[in-house]
Amino acid sequence: MSTFQLEFVSPEKLLLSRPVEMAVIPAAEGEMGVLPGHSPMIVALRGGVITVTEAGQVSERLFVAGGFAEVTPSRVTILADEATPVAQLSKADAERRIAECEKAYDEAAAEATPEKRDAAMARLLSARAMLAAAEAA
Amino acid sequence: MASLKALRLRINSVKSTRKITQAMKMVAAAKLRRAQQRAEAARPYAERMERMLASLGAAVAGQPDAPKLLVGTGGDAVHLLVVVSGDRGLAGAFNTNVGRFARNRVRELESHGKTVKILGVGRKATTYLKREFGSRFVGEISFANKKVVGFDDAAEIAATITRMLDANEFDVCSLIYNRFKNVITQTPSEQQLIPGAVPEQEAAEAIGPQALYEYEPTEDEILAALLPQNLAVQVYRAILETTAGFYGSQMTAMDNATRNAGEMINKLTINYNRTRQANITKELIEIISGAEAV
Numbered sequence A: 001m002s003t004f005q006l007e008f009v010s011p012e013k014l015l016l017s018r019p020v021e022m023a024v025i026p027a028a029e030g031e032m033g034v035l036p037g038h039s040p041m042i043v044a045l046r047g048g049v050i051t052v053t054e055a056g057q058v059s060e061r062l063f064v065a066g067g068f069a070e071v072t073p074s075r076v077t078i079l080a081d082e083a084t085p086v087a088q089l090s091k092a093d094a095e096r097r098i099a100e101c102e103k104a105y106d107e108a109a110a111e112a113t114p115e116k117r118d119a120a121m122a123r124l125l126s127a128r129a130m131l132a133a134a135e136a137a
Numbered sequence B: 001m002a003s004l005k006a007l008r009l010r011i012n013s014v015k016s017t018r019k020i021t022q023a024m025k026m027v028a029a030a031k032l033r034r035a036q037q038r039a040e041a042a043r044p045y046a047e048r049m050e051r052m053l054a055s056l057g058a059a060v061a062g063q064p065d066a067p068k069l070l071v072g073t074g075g076d077a078v079h080l081l082v083v084v085s086g087d088r089g090l091a092g093a094f095n096t097n098v099g100r101f102a103r104n105r106v107r108e109l110e111s112h113g114k115t116v117k118i119l120g121v122g123r124k125a126t127t128y129l130k131r132e133f134g135s136r137f138v139g140e141i142s143f144a145n146k147k148v149v150g151f152d153d154a155a156e157i158a159a160t161i162t163r164m165l166d167a168n169e170f171d172v173c174s175l176i177y178n179r180f181k182n183v184i185t186q187t188p189s190e191q192q193l194i195p196g197a198v199p200e201q202e203a204a205e206a207i208g209p210q211a212l213y214e215y216e217p218t219e220d221e222i223l224a225a226l227l228p229q230n231l232a233v234q235v236y237r238a239i240l241e242t243t244a245g246f247y248g249s250q251m252t253a254m255d256n257a258t259r260n261a262g263e264m265i266n267k268l269t270i271n272y273n274r275t276r277q278a279n280i281t282k283e284l285i286e287i288i289s290g291a292e293a294v
Helices: A091-111 A114-136 B004-060 B094-111 B123-136 B151-166 B201-206 B219-293
Strands: A004-009 A014-020 A022-027 A030-034 A041-045 A048-054 A057-064 A067-072 A075-080 A083-085 B078-084 B115-121 B137-141 B172-180 B186-194 B214-216
Touching (some): A004 B004, A041 B219, A057 A075, A067 B004, A091 A114, B078 B094, B078 B219, B094 B219, B123 B137
Parallel strands (some): A004 A075, B078 B172, B115 B137
Antiparallel strands (some): A004 A014, A022 A030, A048 A057, A067 A075
């Protein structure tokens, strides 16, 4: 099966750079499966799990808290704010993060502008996705 | 001439100084390697980000409602300088250089009638600049009690800058830091953050005709999220380069110190031996002339 180059980078390091068959990306408006030859896109990511398929099997599952992805027919670049392999996620961490985000959201909802509220909401949703991923693992 | 005992004490004291500087040099070399690795690890992200920004920025820059982070406020009356330096000393002229560079810049801007605000990152340049420009400081950040400076810390600084921009507290923002050329050379330099230098057209053209991207969600929304992130990346890079440069500079400084201590020990040892010989000769002369008198 044909492949494309997947590059997965976080601000602190290059996590992955190799040819893969398929990647499922949690785009802002829904999960998006990318196969070789995809039309060029730039998408924002929400919190979720990126699933990488190689040789017909799921080879990597990584949780991202948010970020961007650039898709071209021959290459996909994922700029993740923060990335953790799903197996290393901890439920306790996720729950703590949800609690923090809920507090921040309540504060933002009380006085901040709609943009700030949306940003806080996005963070909260990302934390919830982290918990869901941790529970599934 | 110093007594033998005093010389011996000096030699011993210089020897222990040499041991310390040698150990510091070794530690700095190890830390330098780690800092360099981290700086290299962060490079791919910055590069990809630049590429993405180039294709987006070109599309949005001309619009009248382009985001402030990209085009600034339009004025240039108030400058915010973010000065990044090391938190520790004993690294030669590393911190002084960036401090002096910043000082000259502040003077230059003020002689043109601009208002200057300073955000100090790292303890050394902050204390250096505070003596003269204490009233211009709007904040200071130090990582002295942190082992590793992560991206989160840079993101926090970027958030502070964004907040100030939203509150219209400055028009132009620049970053002053020691650019890491190689282990021996670090040059203080200035990089403008806001209004952002739209990545050059070449970068956008390099992507070629296939640069017709679809955006999800809209271009504006992605750009609004990408720009603060980019700011954080720039700050992070400056911090990493400063860290690497600091250890490089410290290593060089400690190497020099070790060599100087070695020279000093040689000189003192020669001096010590001469003195000792002179004493022996004197004693002999005294004995011989005493014997002759009898």
